[in-house]
Each structure stands twice: as C-alpha cells, then as structure tokens.
Amino acid sequence: MxxxxxxxxxxxxxxxxxxxxxxxxxxxxSGLLAKCNRGEPIEITLSSGKPLGKGAIALQSGAYYEMHITADGSAELALIGAPFFRAIWMNEIVINGIEVRPMAIDSLEFDEAGTATLSFIAIKPGSYEVKIPDTTSDSQKVQISIE
Known part of the structure; x- marks a missing residue:
C-alpha cells in the first residue's frame, strides 16, 4: 500500500x-493568433430595413475570428451586444486604417458609410446576440453561439 x-x-x-x-x-x-487557428470571417451589414446577417453564427472557443461590420450610410445605425463583447477577448478594432485596442466595448455606431473590422478570440461558451438597438425584428439581430 x-x-x-x-x-x-x-x-x-x-x-x-x-x-x-x-x-x-x-x-x-503557434499561439492563438496563428493563421491555422482562424475561423471564417463574419460579415455584418448595417443598412436601413435590411437583415444584419445570413443566419445564426457558431464560433469555437479558443479560435480567432474577424468580424467585418459594414454600414451603407442609408441611416445612422448602431450595433449593440455587450454580453457578446464581454465573452470574447478583443484583439483590435480597425476603422479607416486606425487600430484601436480596447479593453471592452458595448456598441459601435455608424453615422455614415464605412467598415469596422473587429478581430477577437472567442472565449466564453454561451448564446449571444448583436443587434440594432430599439428594434424587435429577428432580421435586425444576429444570434452568435460560442461552443
């Protein structure tokens, strides 16, 4: 014994x-930001009266992603989703070639046409949504799950 x-x-x-x-x-x-650890890019479109995306998005915890948010300038629109933004580690946000490395964000607002690219690592498993504030339509939000 x-x-x-x-x-x-x-x-x-x-x-x-x-x-x-x-x-x-x-x-x-090779590190979390290695090219072989990257998921497919996520496309979000902010346009008055049009859907944000093409359905639900599934992400893998620990994988690196880029989210391209494009506004067409048809209206002043924002994208909110604080619970989702708290469930990821934000590497950077690139707007017009300016790189911002935030601790956290609650929302992004577009006053005119443009694109913001968020690069991040999905961390906390769960179900989340990003949406246009003060809207109720299912087409004005995107369901995101981290597995």
Missing part, C-alpha cells in the same frame, strides 16, 4: 507539466 502511494506521488511530482493539445495540428502550438 505504501509503495503504491509513493509511486503515485513520485509520478505526480517528477513528471513534467501537462501539455495541451497543439492548436495547429502537426505544426505545433
């Missing part, structure tokens, strides 16, 4: 630290 306990304790303390599975398959761990 004592030998078993000693063997287990020896195995626990003399072996190296546990190593997570590599993110990038045969190439080994």
């Amino acid at each position: 004592h030998r078993s306990i000693i063997a287990v304790l020896t195995a626990l303390f003399l072996t190296g630290p546990a190593v997570a599975a590599p993110l990038c398959g045969e190439f080994g761990f």
